[in-house]
Amino acid sequence: MNVLVVLAVILFILMTLIGGKKGAKSFLAIFFNFAVLLLIILLMNDPNLDPIILTFIACILISCITLFFINEVNSKTTIAFLSTLITIVILLFFIVVVNKMAMIQGFGEEEIEELSSYSLYIGIDFVKIGASVIIMSTIGAIVDVAISIASPMREIYLHNPSISRKALFKAGISIGKDILGTSANTLFFAFFGSYLGLLIWFKDLSYSLGEIVNSKIFNAEMITILWAGIGVAMNIPITAWITAAFLVKKKEEKTG
Incomplete structure (x- = not known):
């Protein structure tokens, strides 16, 4: 079995035993917040969308999940x-x-060698x-x-x-x-x-x-x-x- 799955199961068991229903909700909130971050990162690839506005929306969603989903x-x-x-x-x-x-x-001079084969003109601020x-x-x-x-x-x-x-x-x-x-x-x-x-x-x-x-x-x-x-x-x-x-x-x- 994958190590990540084993650790996730152990974390879920501990959070549920110690925190009860709220602990189980907290465990689920981790994945919900991860999904929000992943979605926002994908949307940031669109040059027509403002990263600041996307970040603010992500903060609203993460705050709602962390506060209202867990603590009502x-x-x-x-x-x-x-x-x-x-x-x-x-x-x-x-x-x-x-x-x-x-x-x-942007990137530091230490990263230029690894990035030299890629185009840096990606249209993102x-x-x-x-x-x-x-x-x-x-x-x-x-x-x-x-x-x-x-x-x-x-x-x-x-x-x-x-x-x-x-x-x-x-x-x-x-x-x-x-x-x-x-x-x-x-x-x-x-x-x-x-x-x-x-x-x-x-x-x-x-x-x-x-x-x-x-x-x-x-x-x-x-x-x-x-x-x-x-x-x-x-x-x-x-x-x-x-x-x-x-x-x-x-x-x-x-x-x-």
């Missing part, structure tokens, strides 16, 4: 979904601008493709942070309905501070582990530290890590503010 539609998932979309819109705008200035789009790659790399972490803040804030409100909007917002920021450090480190080591082969390649090419730092490939990966951290950090106050405003407004409408 409720106040905390709705808030997490809204804050995720706001964060993605802000990130997309700044990523396109900064990436164009940094000129990290690599600045937008680069922005899409960064967003796709961070969407999971942003959704995770959003639900990780909205859920405990909702519990705080349910146990203390008289809490003010300001106090609830501060509680959300306090929760976010605890999440920020671990999320940033998780992103860093995830990217670092994925591109460990790149660093070994640099060593085999006898690159100096200066050449590594100025390498286009290295800069592209580091910028991706930094944007991921910025997205996570930015998502914390956005989620905390929306959650506090929504829950307190809901209470005021009931009492009013």
Whole structure:
């Protein structure tokens, strides 16, 4: 039996045993999200379709699957979904601008030899493709942070309905501070582990530290890590503010 199938079965069994029905849904969500990514990648081959718009649509679908399919539609998932979309819109705008200035789009000189036999005139804007790659790399972490803040804030409100909007917002920021450090480190080591082969390649090419730092490939990966951290950090106050405003407004409408 294929190793992938065996590992998938083991993962499904563990997720179902530990998470029950929600664990089984989480397992299925992995394949649904993969299908979304695959579809978007295929659509990006069409030069008439804007990669940024396709990326935003993919983020909406992935957020819906991750939040609503697994945790159903409720106040905390709705808030997490809204804050995720706001964060993605802000990130997309700044990523396109900064990436164009940094000129990290396209391929580095280390990749030219392997690509020399292919035509690079494929009619696709690599600045937008680069922005899409960064967003796709961070969407999971942003959704995770959003639900990780909205859920405990909702519990705080349910146990203390008289809490003010300001106090609830501060509680959300306090929760976010605890999440920020671990999320940033998780992103860093995830990217670092994925591109460990790149660093070994640099060593085999006898690159100096200066050449590594100025390498286009290295800069592209580091910028991706930094944007991921910025997205996570930015998502914390956005989620905390929306959650506090929504829950307190809901209470005021009931009492009013």
